[in-house]
Amino acid sequence: MKIEVIADSLEDAFIAEKAGADRIELVAGMLEGGLTPSYGIIQQVCQALTIPVQVMIRPHSRxxxxxxxxLQVMIKDIEQCKKLGATGVVIGVLNESGKIDEGALQELLHASVGLDVTFHRALDESRDLFEAMEVxxxxxxxRRVLTSxxxxxxxxxxxxxxxxxxxVGHKGPTLMAGAGLSLDNISEFLAAFPAKEIHFGKAVRHDSSYEKPIDTERIKKLKSLVKSS
Incomplete structure (x- = not known):
């Protein structure tokens, strides 16, 4: 079981790693659902941490x-992530009809060769969840799909x-569960669906707020709950 934690600063990332997070999703604009962070933060975090760092590639929140x-901006950002030492990138693209935009996806994947790729919760905004997964x-x-x-x-x-x-069976992407999972319900969720990877944002912050720092004790408690599930 792997625990991924959202971080938007070097301090966040340090705290998460020390508390036992297995991977970081590095973002800016958490209140907007996550945007591409600055190159300075990407470089600092990737150089400082020993755990994998996945960088959000999202130029706007619309x-x-x-x-x-x-797309050209996103491709440039991906190229910079490679140079700055990121383990991988987090992407997601839809078309006006609510389907996966395969043309755009192929361009981003071509730019991402050599990186660990996560498809994010754009999936949950698609017109048909299972149709999108087939694509x-x-x-x-x-490698994985973040979804609620x-x-x-x-x-x-x-x-x-x-x-x-x-x-997806055993050969498809890993399903990484996220959104609304917390200390109160993670055991119930895992009892019903034994996910291999779990994604946490507000649940591991003081007062469950994106405006507050990461709470070391919450991550430790979550790891304990996950281990016993």
Whole structure:
């Protein structure tokens, strides 16, 4: 079981690693759902940490439909992530119809060769969750998919997770559960769906707020709960 924690600063990342996080998702603009962080932060975090760092590639918060100019920015950001030492990138693209934008996805994947790729919760905004998963599993370069199972919280989507797992089998991308999981419900969720990877944001922060720093004790408690589940 791997625990991924959202960080938006070097201090965040240090605290998460020390507390036992297995991987960092490095972002800016957490209140906007996560945006691409500055090159300075990417470089600092990647040089300082020993655990993997996945960098969010998202140029704006106006949904997940991107223009050709947006894509060029994203490609440049991915190229910089390679130079700055990131382990991987976090991407997600839809078209106006709510389907996976395969043309844009292929461009981003081409730029991401050599990096560990996560497809993010754009999946949960797609018009058909399972149709989108069928598309994503055709791209072996995508190592994992971050999803809430199409619901506002993962705890409400156990049946969807089970169906997606049947879709991807053992050869498809890993399903990383995120959104709404906490100390209070993680054991219940894992009892119903034994996820291999879990993603935490507010749940590991003081007062469960993105405006507060990461709480070391919350991560330690989560690791203990996950281990016993």
């Amino acid at each position: 949904g997940f439909v991107y223009s050709s100019k947006d 994503l599993q055709q791209y072996p370069q995508i 199972g199409g619901k506002d919280t993962a705890i409400k989507a156990v049946n969807e997770f089970r169906t997606m797992q049947k879709q």
